[in-house]
Amino acid sequence: MNKLEANLVLLSVAFFWGVQYVFFRGLPEGVSTFAFMALTYTIGFLLVAAVFSQELWKITKRVVKQSFLTAMLLFAANTLLTYGSRSLDSTISGFLATSYIIFVPLILLLFKQKATRNNLIGMAVCVAGLMLSTGLGLAGGLTAGALPILAGNAIFAVYLVLVDRVAGNVNPVLLSIGQMGFSALFALAGWAIVQPSTLLRLPADASFWQSVLMVAVFIRAFSTVMQLYAQRYVPAMNASLALSTETIFTLFTAPLLAPLTGASAMPPTLPKVLGCAVLVCGVLISNGSIRLPYKRRKEDFGA
DSSP: OOHHHHHHHHHHHHHHHHHHHHHHHTOOTTSOHHHHHHHHHHHHHHHHHHHTGGGGGGOOHHHHHHHHHHHHHHHHHHHHHHHHHTTSOHHHHHHHTTTHHHHHHHHHHHTTOOOOHHHHHHHHHHHHHHHHHHOGGGTTTOSTTHHHHHHHHHHHHHHHHHHHHHGGGSOHHHHHHHHHHHHHHHHHHHHHHHOGGGTTOOOOOHHHHHHHHHIIIIIIIIIHHHHHHHTTTSOHHHHHHHHTTHHHHHHHHHHHHHHHHTOOOOOOOHHHHHHHHHHHHHHHHHTTSSOOOOOOOGGGGTO
């Protein structure tokens, strides 16, 4: 797989990430976030383990350790994201959920890894696009639901950088199976503590199970495996910017899918569409598809 193919894979992941907020928004009030996480992670784990059963014998202590560490971060990020998204409009959730592009460069600095000039400019353009899409300064967006999403994205930025450091040395299928397995256990523990009375009493309503299956198959199973595989070929900064295009998919798919789950979704508006266009420009600048004029220093000319 080359970088172009890896970026296309990340775009497919971003598509499914962009769709997921409609299903979060439509969850019944009586179902805890931990219950939903436990169900989706368990189904995702069983599905991937069944498809790649011949790989399971290759699991090592190193894979288990890396799976546990990355699963803790991913589980924390997804729990906060799911919890916050339940109380916000699907499109607002989608825009806020890409805020990890702000945190990734900061995390890279902690690992003493500098972002390139194109990365930093691309990130700044992406941030401008997000602000334009949500309202300058996120006006009206910093609600009780927005804060968990932002916190979750700070954790997810750490996850992206950590995966970037281990992805090349571990089988992405085994790492994804381990992540989902540990995440399912974490969620089951949270469910048993927070809402034990519902462990054997789940909603029979079709829209709920539709949400569970959609997220389990396309977000937990497909997206986890493909993201880990693609990140073997794309640096964390570029990966975060490619994944941030999920907000574009949210903008145009949420109004179409919202009636299926009874969720709300605001229709596309001119600022949101312009913001998405700016975001795409930022991604293209970061990966070098748009070349910026570069003023060479005197010594570069032999002066």
